[in-house]
Amino acid sequence: MSRYLVHPGSQLRGRLPIPGDKSISHRAVILGALAEGVTEVEGLLEGADVLATIAAFRAMGVEMEGPDHGRLRIQGVGLHGLRAPGVPLDCGNSGTAMRLLAGVLAGQSFPSTLIGDASLQRRPMDRVLRPLAAMGAEIIAQDGRAPLRIHGRPLRGIDYVLPVASAQVKSAVLLAGLYAEDPTCVTEPAPTRDHSERMLRGFGYPIERLGARACLRQGGRLHGQSLQVPGDISSAAFFLLGATIAPGSDLTLTGVGINPTRTGVIEILTRMGARIDLTALREVGGEPVADIRVRHAPLQGMVIPPRLVSLAIDEFPALFIAAACAKGRTVITGAEELRVKESDRIAVMASGLRALGVTVEERVDGAVIHGSLLGGGRVESHGDHRVAMAFAMAALVARDAIEILDCANVATSFPNFPALAQQAGLLLAVADA
Ligand SMILES: O=C(O)C1=C[C@@H](OP(=O)(O)O)[C@@H](O)[C@H](O)C1
Numbered sequence: 416m417s418r419y420l421v422h423p424g425s426q427l428r429g430r431l432p433i434p435g436d437k438s439i440s441h442r443a444v445i446l447g448a449l450a451e452g453v454t455e456v457e458g459l460l461e462g463a464d465v466l467a468t469i470a471a472f473r474a475m476g477v478e479m480e481g482p483d484h485g486r487l488r489i490q491g492v493g494l495h496g497l498r499a500p501g502v503p504l505d506c507g508n509s510g511t512a513m514r515l516l517a518g519v520l521a522g523q524s525f526p527s528t529l530i531g532d533a534s535l536q537r538r539p540m541d542r543v544l545r546p547l548a549a550m551g552a553e554i555i556a557q558d559g560r561a562p563l564r565i566h567g568r569p570l571r572g573i574d575y576v577l578p579v580a581s582a583q584v585k586s587a588v589l590l591a592g593l594y595a596e597d598p599t600c601v602t603e604p605a606p607t608r609d610h611s612e613r614m615l616r617g618f619g620y621p622i623e624r625l626g627a628r629a630c631l632r633q634g635g636r637l638h639g640q641s642l643q644v645p646g647d648i649s650s651a652a653f654f655l656l657g658a659t660i661a662p663g664s665d666l667t668l669t670g671v672g673i674n675p676t677r678t679g680v681i682e683i684l685t686r687m688g689a690r691i692d693l694t695a696l697r698e699v700g701g702e703p704v705a706d707i708r709v710r711h712a713p714l715q716g717m718v719i720p721p722r723l724v725s726l727a728i729d730e731f732p733a734l735f736i737a738a739a740c741a742k743g744r745t746v747i748t749g750a751e752e753l754r755v756k757e758s759d760r761i762a763v764m765a766s767g768l769r770a771l772g773v774t775v776e777e778r779v780d781g782a783v784i785h786g787s788l789l790g791g792g793r794v795e796s797h798g799d800h801r802v803a804m805a806f807a808m809a810a811l812v813a814r815d816a817i818e819i820l821d822c823a824n825v826a827t828s829f830p831n832f833p834a835l836a837q838q839a840g841l842l843l844a845v846a847d848a
């Protein structure tokens with residue numbers, strides 16, 4: 416239960432390498448394990464969420480060397496080579512691990528159990544259980560929540576229209592589709608991150624994408640790969656925020672993934688007035704990547720178009736802080752999904768901002784945030800990594816220091832956040848609770 420104490424008044428400067436993308440790292444482990452032959456991953460995020468996915472596949476007999484400095488060597492067992500785990504598979508704090516693993520495990524020939532921490536046990540799993548049940552899966556849960564007891568069995572394909580825009584549900588259904596008799600198709604109501612589709616293709620598995628619909632069928636094979644994981648734009652977002660709000664800042668974030676299904680945060684901040692430039696555009700591991708330079712600029716409140724929500728879904732804690740630092744009001748709508756993340760991010764961000772003296776009107780599907788000067792004080796992160804990092808950056812422009820409680824889960828997605836933030840100039844101290 417560590418806490419952060421962050422003092423105001425500094426600026427962020429220099430060049431920072433952004434650690435590996437969490438979503439892509441999970442998928443690299445999963446597809447590498449299910450592939451034939453060796454997969455060599457570089458730039459893997461060694462965060463607790465990804466380590467949980469690695470441990471799950473090790474428990475199912477997949478041999479891996481690493482991770483070590485972002486390198487992981489996976490001895491793939493093929494689509495039908497997993498072994499029954501003798502223990503429950505612990506997904507920790509990770510919704511992605513639990514939902515994607517549910518998709519993989521539904522069609523196996525053995526039973527398995529998925530468990531998670533207190534936050535994960537509160538999160539809705541019925542969104543994957545429903546389509547998987549329609550495919551013939553037998554998964555027992557209580558009130559649609561973990562633990563999930565999975566009795567692997569033969570599956571049939573499905574043509575599924577997602578009721579919510581969720582890359583995790585889309586990916587779970589497609590992964591189950593690798594084991595289903597007929598074709599499996601998923602249609603999404605709004606674009607969500609497409610790393611699963613890109614990586615399946617990268618591993619040589621045929622997958623068709625027509626507009627909002629992705630389809631695959633059983634019978635293909637995954638071929639072991641060498642792949643490099645780009646930096647996580649969701650981690651970069653805290654530095655985009657910090658450098659934008661802190662006068663005198665000039666920061667370059669290197670090797671950041673800029674997949675168009677993830678760049679909503681750049682579009683929103685830019686529209687609010689941020690000074691963000693992309694350079695050195697290139698492709699890494701089938702994903703577009705750039706270096707991102709961000710300099711201080713004054714922000715203006717805005718009405719965030721709902722179409723941008725799914726493209727910036729994990730960046731809203733940072734965007735709440737940007738809104739609080741902007742002139743005028745910012746309106747967030749169509750973002751009810753924020754309520755079922757590691758915490759209820761609408762309620763938790765609203766109460767944290769109020770503790771700093773900001774006026775926030777909470778709505779069912781978002782909030783109206785009135786820009787103002789931030790006071791200092793104590794903020795509860797509720798064990799949510801992104802809430803903790805967002806408030807750490809808010810301290811740059813607060814009147815007094817901000818103390819943030821319950822920050823240990825920052826290690827789920829960004830273990831070296833404190834070190835990188837200090838390197839850039841943030842006056843952050845970590846203390847044990
Ligand atoms: O597929 C993924 O890797 C993720 C999808 C998103 O969740 P939803 O699918 O629940 O929107 C996102 O919030 C999460 O951090 C990672």
Ligand SMILES: C=C(OP(=O)(O)O)C(=O)O
Pocket residue numbers: 464508509510511512729756757801828
């Ligand atoms: C929502 C997140 O992750 P997950 O759903 O994998 O727990 C996140 O990292 O912000």
